[in-house]
Amino acid sequence: MKRPEPLEIFQPSSVREASTILHEKGPGGRFFAGGTDLLIAIKEKGLVPKYIVDLKRIPALSGIREQPDGGLIIGALTTMRELETSPILCQRYPFLAQSAAEVGSIQIRNRATIGGNMANATPSADVAPALLVLEARTKIVGMDGERVIELEKFFRGPGQTEMGPEEILTEILIPPFQPGLVGEYIKFSPREMMDLAYIGVAVTLLLSEKEKRCEEVRIALGAVSPTPMRARKAEAVLTNQILTQELAEQAGEEASRECKPISDVRSSADYRREMVRVNTKRALLNAAAGHNGATPWAYRRDKRY
Ligand SMILES: Cc1cc2nc3c(=O)[nH]c(=O)nc-3n(C[C@H](O)[C@H](O)[C@H](O)COP(=O)(O)OP(=O)(O)OC[C@H]3O[C@@H](n4cnc5c(N)ncnc54)[C@H](O)[C@@H]3O)c2cc1C
Numbered sequence: 001m002k003r004p005e006p007l008e009i010f011q012p013s014s015v016r017e018a019s020t021i022l023h024e025k026g027p028g029g030r031f032f033a034g035g036t037d038l039l040i041a042i043k044e045k046g047l048v049p050k051y052i053v054d055l056k057r058i059p060a061l062s063g064i065r066e067q068p069d070g071g072l073i074i075g076a077l078t079t080m081r082e083l084e085t086s087p088i089l090c091q092r093y094p095f096l097a098q099s100a101a102e103v104g105s106i107q108i109r110n111r112a113t114i115g116g117n118m119a120n121a122t123p124s125a126d127v128a129p130a131l132l133v134l135e136a137r138t139k140i141v142g143m144d145g146e147r148v149i150e151l152e153k154f155f156r157g158p159g160q161t162e163m164g165p166e167e168i169l170t171e172i173l174i175p176p177f178q179p180g181l182v183g184e185y186i187k188f189s190p191r192e193m194m195d196l197a198y199i200g201v202a203v204t205l206l207l208s209e210k211e212k213r214c215e216e217v218r219i220a221l222g223a224v225s226p227t228p229m230r231a232r233k234a235e236a237v238l239t240n241q242i243l244t245q246e247l248a249e250q251a252g253e254e255a256s257r258e259c260k261p262i263s264d265v266r267s268s269a270d271y272r273r274e275m276v277r278v279n280t281k282r283a284l285l286n287a288a289a290g291h292n293g294a295t296p297w298a299y300r301r302d303k304r305y
Helices: 015-025 038-044 080-085 087-092 094-101 114-120 127-133 232-238 245-258 269-289 297-301
Strands: 008-010 029-032 051-054 064-066 072-075 137-142 145-150 155-157 168-174 181-188 199-207 214-222
Touching: 015 029, 015 051, 015 137, 015 168, 064 087, 080 087, 080 094, 080 114, 087 094, 094 127, 094 181, 094 199, 114 127, 114 168, 127 181, 127 199, 127 214, 181 269, 199 269, 214 232, 214 245, 214 269, 232 245, 245 269
Parallel strands: 008 051, 029 051
Antiparallel strands: 064 072, 072 168, 137 145, 137 168, 181 199, 199 214
């Protein structure tokens, strides 16, 4: 492991100040949140930032806030551990809390932030599929003001986002809660902990009360394309249909066709496609089984079929 060179570190107390530092000091600076990706890039991948702007002293970037319309604002510095244990997330979106709980170890989750997970733009980022099925948006602030873009458009490729070098991801915006929405996240990785997802699949369903007709279906996949992706062809298989084992199977097959996995040290592309097929079906059936039920995800996680 390479010993890092001495670094100039700034600790601004506002977003404006942080952006101004980047603007005035010029190219080569890096924002620092939890540091779980950045320090590895410095120590093991040869990244040499000219200076670091530590965001941790900006209180406005932390925490989960409910909005009057029922939407949620998640500050970019909110840690995975805070997401995993948040009462409002565990109650409304247990699959999102679960996706945060799948990240690394508890030590990592106490530092790793949701903003860093998105800004680093790894295709396997665990929280991304769960946010995509919630149709989350991102708020980005820079010297020219702020803009809001859909998370789906935020990712441009592995390690690449829509943000410019002086811009800061400040918030993740979750739309108002839809009563009856159920969901599931499955991380497939042969190791129980401390491994990146071979594939990830998140689903949400809005089912009609009586016959379980899918009024709304969202499916998102991780680690099987250059960016986390929505599987819209698979969604179309189920929309306005009554969810059955056979249709869930068909949606899984469609998802495995529309993803674009690569072969790498973890897995071949073919194996990833197969895992997408199996786990999309499983996620759909798990989500439907939780419909109108109040069983916590931590319990369900051990009872999956
Ligand atoms: C041992 C280990 C295991 C891991 N396991 C998993 C796993 O299972 N699943 C998973 O998804 N990830 C995993 N990770 C990756 C990592 O923990 C996450 O990606 C983490 O969420 C990154 O957040 P951070 O706050 O640490 O970001 P940092 O390392 O501080 O920053 C990452 C990048 O994002 C930029 N950045 C950070 N915040 C902002 C912001 N608000 N605005 C603009 N740019 C910003 C930084 O400049 C940097 O380029 C693991 C990491 C380690 C070390």
